[in-house]
Amino acid sequence: MTVTLYALPASHPCATVARALALKDIAYERVDLLPVLHRVQQQRRFGAQTVPGLEIGSERIVGSREILRRLERMVPEPALYPADAGARAEVERAERWGDQVLQAIARRAAWACLSRRPAALTSYVGEARLPLPVPLIGLGARPTAMISARLNHASEGNVRADLAHLGRHLDRIERWMDRGVLGGATPNAADLQIGAGLRLLLTLGDYAAIVDGRPAADLARAQFPEHAGHVPAGALPAEWLPSVPS
Numbered sequence: 001m002t003v004t005l006y007a008l009p010a011s012h013p014c015a016t017v018a019r020a021l022a023l024k025d026i027a028y029e030r031v032d033l034l035p036v037l038h039r040v041q042q043q044r045r046f047g048a049q050t051v052p053g054l055e056i057g058s059e060r061i062v063g064s065r066e067i068l069r070r071l072e073r074m075v076p077e078p079a080l081y082p083a084d085a086g087a088r089a090e091v092e093r094a095e096r097w098g099d100q101v102l103q104a105i106a107r108r109a110a111w112a113c114l115s116r117r118p119a120a121l122t123s124y125v126g127e128a129r130l131p132l133p134v135p136l137i138g139l140g141a142r143p144t145a146m147i148s149a150r151l152n153h154a155s156e157g158n159v160r161a162d163l164a165h166l167g168r169h170l171d172r173i174e175r176w177m178d179r180g181v182l183g184g185a186t187p188n189a190a191d192l193q194i195g196a197g198l199r200l201l202l203t204l205g206d207y208a209a210i211v212d213g214r215p216a217a218d219l220a221r222a223q224f225p226e227h228a229g230h231v232p233a234g235a236l237p238a239e240w241l242p243s244v245p246s
C-alpha cells in the first residue's frame with residue numbers, strides 16, 4: 001500500500017510524523033509543499049488547511065496526533081503509546097500539550113524570527129524537494145514570512161508572552177522527564193510531539209539561548225539530531241528576551 005506524507009519543510013508536526021514512520025519502519029513518499037499555498041492544496045486534498053496529512057492507499061488522515069494513532073494501529077511495534085492505561089493517559093496528556101500549546105509557540109517563534117530575517121528562510125529547505133528552485137523561494141521569502149507571521153498570530157504581544165513563559169514551559173517538560181513520561185528508553189508519541197517543537201526552537205538563535213543546555217534540549221536532540229535551518233540570534237529585539245540565569 002502506498003503511503004504519502006504531505007508536509008512543509010521544517011514543519012515540526014511533520015517531523016513528528018516522519019520520525020514515527022521511521023521508527024515503525026514504514027516506507028513512504030514525502031511531498032513537500034510551499035508555505036501559504038499549502039493551505040489551498042491541503043484543503044483540496046484533505047479538507048483541512050494544515051500539514052501533516054497522510055495518505056495510506058485511498059485513506060486520508062490529517063493531524064499529527066490522528067496520524068500517529070493510525071500508524072500505531074497499522075504497525076503496533078515499536079509502540080508509541082504505553083500498554084498500561086495510566087501510563088498511556090499521561091503520555092497522551094503530554095502529547096496533547098505538545099500539540100495544542102508548544103506547537104503554536106514554536107510556530108509563532110519561527111515566523112516572528114523569519115519575518116525579521118527573511119534571508120534565513122531558504123536555510124530551512126534542507127533536503128526538501130520543492131516545486132520551485134531555491135533562488136525563487138528566496139525571492140518570495142519576505143512576503144511568505146510576513147503573511148505566515150500574520151496567519152500564525154506571531155504578533156509582538158503573543159511572542160513576548162511566549163518568551164516570558166518559556167522557562168516555565170521547559171520546567172513542565174523537565175518534570176515530565178523526571179517522572180519518566182518523557183525521555184524513556186524507547187520514544188513515545190509525546191517525545192516526538194514535544195521533541196519536534198523544541199528542536200525547531202533550537203534552530204532560532206534567540207530561543208536556543210534559552211533552551212540549549214537544559215535537559216529539554218537533550219530530549220529534542222535525541223529524537224531529532226539533525227534539523228535544517230538557522231536564524232542567528234538577534235532577530236528579535238533584545239528587550240523581548242527574558243534574562244537567562246548565567
Ligand SMILES: N[C@@H](CCC(=O)N[C@@H](CS)C(=O)NCC(=O)O)C(=O)O
Nearest residue numbers: 011012013039049050051052063064
Ligand atoms: N496541530 C495540528 C496542526 C498542524 C499545523 O497547524 N500545521 C501548520 C504547519 S507547522 C500548518 O499547516 N499551518 C497552516 C499555515 O501555517 O498556513 C497537527 O499537529 O497536525
